Amino acid sequence: MSVWGRPGFTPLVTSATVSEVGSQVSVLVLPVLAATVLAATPWEMGVLAAAGTVPFLVVGLPAGALVDRWRPRRVMVVCDLLRAGLLVTLPLVAWFGGLGLAQAVAVAFAVGVATVFADVAAQSILPALVDRDDLVRANSVLMTGASAAEVAGPGLGGLLLRVVSAPAALLADVASFLLSAVFLRRVPAPARPPGSGRRALLREIAEGLRYVVGHPVIRRITLCTAGINLASGLREAVVVLFALRTLGLSPSTLGIVLSVGAVGGVLGALTAGRLADLVGQGRVVPLAALLEVPSVALTPVAHGAVLLAVSAAGAAFAAVAYNVAQVSMRQRTCPPELLGRMNASIRTLVFGTPPVGALLGGALAGALGLVPVLWVAVAVTVVAAVPVVFSPLLRDELPEE
Numbered sequence: 001m002s003v004w005g006r007p008g009f010t011p012l013v014t015s016a017t018v019s020e021v022g023s024q025v026s027v028l029v030l031p032v033l034a035a036t037v038l039a040a041t042p043w044e045m046g047v048l049a050a051a052g053t054v055p056f057l058v059v060g061l062p063a064g065a066l067v068d069r070w071r072p073r074r075v076m077v078v079c080d081l082l083r084a085g086l087l088v089t090l091p092l093v094a095w096f097g098g099l100g101l102a103q104a105v106a107v108a109f110a111v112g113v114a115t116v117f118a119d120v121a122a123q124s125i126l127p128a129l130v131d132r133d134d135l136v137r138a139n140s141v142l143m144t145g146a147s148a149a150e151v152a153g154p155g156l157g158g159l160l161l162r163v164v165s166a167p168a169a170l171l172a173d174v175a176s177f178l179l180s181a182v183f184l185r186r187v188p189a190p191a192r193p194p195g196s197g198r199r200a201l202l203r204e205i206a207e208g209l210r211y212v213v214g215h216p217v218i219r220r221i222t223l224c225t226a227g228i229n230l231a232s233g234l235r236e237a238v239v240v241l242f243a244l245r246t247l248g249l250s251p252s253t254l255g256i257v258l259s260v261g262a263v264g265g266v267l268g269a270l271t272a273g274r275l276a277d278l279v280g281q282g283r284v285v286p287l288a289a290l291l292e293v294p295s296v297a298l299t300p301v302a303h304g305a306v307l308l309a310v311s312a313a314g315a316a317f318a319a320v321a322y323n324v325a326q327v328s329m330r331q332r333t334c335p336p337e338l339l340g341r342m343n344a345s346i347r348t349l350v351f352g353t354p355p356v357g358a359l360l361g362g363a364l365a366g367a368l369g370l371v372p373v374l375w376v377a378v379a380v381t382v383v384a385a386v387p388v389v390f391s392p393l394l395r396d397e398l399p400e401e
Contacts, residue, residue, distance in 0.1 A: 003130050003134050003137050006129050008186065008188040009129050011183045011184065012142075012183075013142055013145050014145075014183045015076075015180040015183035015184045016146065016180070017145035017149050018149075018176050018180050018183065019080065019177055019179075020150070020176075021149040021153045021156065021172075021176055022172055022177060023149075023173060024149050024150050024152070024153020024154055024157070024258075025154070025156055025160065025170070025173050025176075026173045027157075027258075028154045028161075028251070028254065028258060029170055031045060031049070031240040032161065032166055032240065032251045032254075033104070033166035033167060033170075034101065035241060035244060037099070038099070038101050038104065042237070042362050042366050043362040043363060044101055045237060045241060046358045046361055046365070047105060047358075047359065048104060048105055048108060049233065049236050049362075050354070050358040050359050051105045051355075052108045052109070052111065052112040052115075053112060053352075053354040053358070054109065054112065054355035055109060055115070056348050056350075057348060057355065059117075060116055060345075060347055060352070061208070061209070061345060062205065062344075063116050063120050063344050064208050064340045064345060065204040065205050065341055067117065067121050067344065068124070068204065068338075068339070068340035072122070072124045072125040072340075073125060073187050073188075074189070075118065076118050076122060076184050077184050077185065079114040079115070079118035079121075080118065080177045080181040080184065081177070081181055082110075082114045083111050083114045083115070083177045084175075084177035086110050087107065087111060087174045087177070088174045089103070090167050091171055094167035095167075099167060119347065123327065123331070124340045126138060126139070126142075126331065127336065127339065132331070132332045135328040135331050136273055136281065137273055139323075140273045143269035143320050143323065143324050144270055146265070146269070147262060147267075147268065147269045147320055150259075150266075151259045151263055152259065154257075154258035154262065155255055155256055156172065156255075157169060157255050158251060158253070158254065158256055158259075160172060161251045161255070205345075207338065207341060208340075211338055211341070211342055211345070212345045212346055215333075217391065217392060217393060218333070218342075218346070221387075221388060221393075222346050223387040224285075224289055224384050227381070228289065228319075228385075230353035230354065231296065231357065232377075233355060233356060233358040234357040234358070234361040234374075234380065235299065235357075235361070235373075236354070236357075237358040237359075237361030237365065237373070238362075238365045238370045238374065242299075242370045242374065243257070243308065246370055247302065247303070249308075256305070257305050257308050257309045257312065260309040261309045261310075261313045261316055262312070263316075264318075265317060267317055268316065269321075272284070272320065272325065276325060281325050282329075282392070282393040283394060284324075284325040285322055285325050285388050286393050286394045288318045288319070288325070289318070289385040291314065291317070291321075292314075293385065295314030295315040296311065296374075296377060296378050297378045298310055299311045300374035300375050330343075361376075361377075364376065
């Protein structure tokens with residue numbers, strides 16, 4: 001049976017795509033709001049970028065243990081509603097003229113906490129909806145939707161910024177979370193896996209960490225992903241300022257650049273399955289990590305919108321192909337009762353690095369300038385690829401358990 005024929009798969013994909021479109025609007029609009037309306041400094045931009053991802057460090061590990069106890073669909077619905085409620089406070093307060101950077105940072109952090117729980121639940125629910133042999137196809141479909149959203153979201157955000165204020169443009173993300181919650185109600189609620197009863201929280205957290213650290217291939221993937229995300233945090237702290245202030249792009253043009261760049265992510269998602277068939281699922285991981293290097297190196301040498309879009313497209317293609325392969329492998333390998341904790345352990349480790357990168361990028365930008373920070377990110381990307389390049393993955397040796 002096709003993955004599309006699996007009960008609940010279509011509404012899951014629709015929910016994920018709709019919410020990602022809104023989130024990509026915020027990816028553009030929130031830093032533009034900070035840079036223009038709130039006149040944020042490079043350091044403040046770094047703090048704002050870090051606020052959305054630092055929750056993975058704060059609540060990531062307990063989130064995995066708790067999601068293994070709860071029903072993942074319910075977690076996802078509640079988190080969608082919470083994120084909508086939090087985001088709507090920004091345009092409401094801005095309407096009365098009281099919006100400040102502190103509130104923007106606080107909302108970004110709170111939304112990030114809800115995102116931690118929602119993302120862990122989303123990765124845990126998929127193996128209950130499709131056969132394990134179909135996980136690459138299912139993840140490719142999900143990544144295709146997410147990548148398409150990355151094409152549509154920034155473009156929509158740029159269009160909205162032409163006709164409404166930045167705070168008002170955030171209402172698109174509010175609406176996306178509400179629609180996502182509606183679609184999730186059509187996803188079957190899988191039963192709790194065996195062994196998901198309540199035990200000591202710290203013991204359950206430790207089991208997830210031991211599995212990740214003790215697995216020879218998953219450990220290398222975690223190291224690589226953490227390094228790539230550290231480099232991403234460095235870039236995200238300065239790339240909007242680089243585009244707006246150094247290259248002189250308008251916010252709407254930047255939205256178009258990000259949308260064009262995200263086409264690479266769509267291509268990565270659409271071809272991930274064929275790449276796995278062609279070179280082997282294991283080899284896709286190190287090859288994609290290597291492709292990330294020249295892609296991100298194009299950003300600091302860009303002199304306009306075209307090369308910046310090419311850089312974004314190459315990085316998005318590599319990132320999506322990499323993620324489809326490594327996430328599918330993890331989902332296929334991990335025992336069902338450990339899925340939440342495994343996903344949360346990895347996401348804590350790999351999404352704990354972007355806020356570090358963002359804060360470091362903001363600090364370095366103030367001392368060295370924007371372009372040197374972008375080159376530091378390139379160097380970090382090179383180092384990050386080492387664990388998977390020198391691993392059994394390059395020989396396409398995949399563990400079965």
